[in-house]
Amino acid sequence: MTSSPFDTFPRDLLPELLYVSSGEDKGDDVNFAIGIRGVDGMAERQRLFELLLAWVTQERCQEILGAPCLVVPFPKVQVVNVVALGLLTRERFDKQGKGLGRGFLELAKKSLAAAS
Numbered sequence: 001m002t003s004s005p006f007d008t009f010p011r012d013l014l015p016e017l018l019y020v021s022s023g024e025d026k027g028d029d030v031n032f033a034i035g036i037r038g039v040d041g042m043a044e045r046q047r048l049f050e051l052l053l054a055w056v057t058q059e060r061c062q063e064i065l066g067a068p069c070l071v072v073p074f075p076k077v078q079v080v081n082v083v084a085l086g087l088l089t090r091e092r093f094d095k096q097g098k099g100l101g102r103g104f105l106e107l108a109k110k111s112l113a114a115a116s
Contacts, residue, residue, distance in 0.1 A: 005063050006111035010051040015109040017048060020101030021079075028088045030065075032101035035079040049078040056080045064104065 017039055022032040034056065039045045053073050061069035061082050070083040084100075 004107070004111060005060050006107050008055070009108045009111050010055055013048060013051055013055070013108070015105050018052070018105055018108075020105060022101060028086045029083055030087045030100055031081065031083045032104075033074075033079045033081045034101065034104070035077065045078050049075065049080075052078075052080055056082065064107075065100070 017036060019035050019037045020032055021035065034052065036045050036048050036052065039048060053075075056071055058069050058071050061071060061084070065082075065084045065087060067084040067087040069085065070081075072081040072083070073079075074081065082101075087100075
């Protein structure tokens with residue numbers, strides 16, 4: 001069985017607790033944000049955000065997306081922004097990162113289901 005970067009996805013980060021947001025990308029870069037939703041209590045939101053932030057690293061995103069990446073946390077709103085630099089010159093993705101971000105979460109969901 002081949003390994004996937006999603007094999008280490010935190011079990012507490014259920015995909016239904018995450019959302020993806022994006023704006024229109026400019027130039028060759030794709031950008032999307034992953035955030036926490038539907039969680040009661042600031043302490044629990046913060047705990048899940050810290051799990052997300054520990055997992056969404058530049059190295060892991062680069063491995064998944066195949067492009068140099070920037071990862072920018074926004075802790076006040078529990079969001080991690082991912083920018084894949086030059087990705088649109090390598091592949092044909094939608095001009096918004098939403099589809100790419102949703103695919104990111106779908107892979108996480110499949111990995112969690114396989115581990116159950």
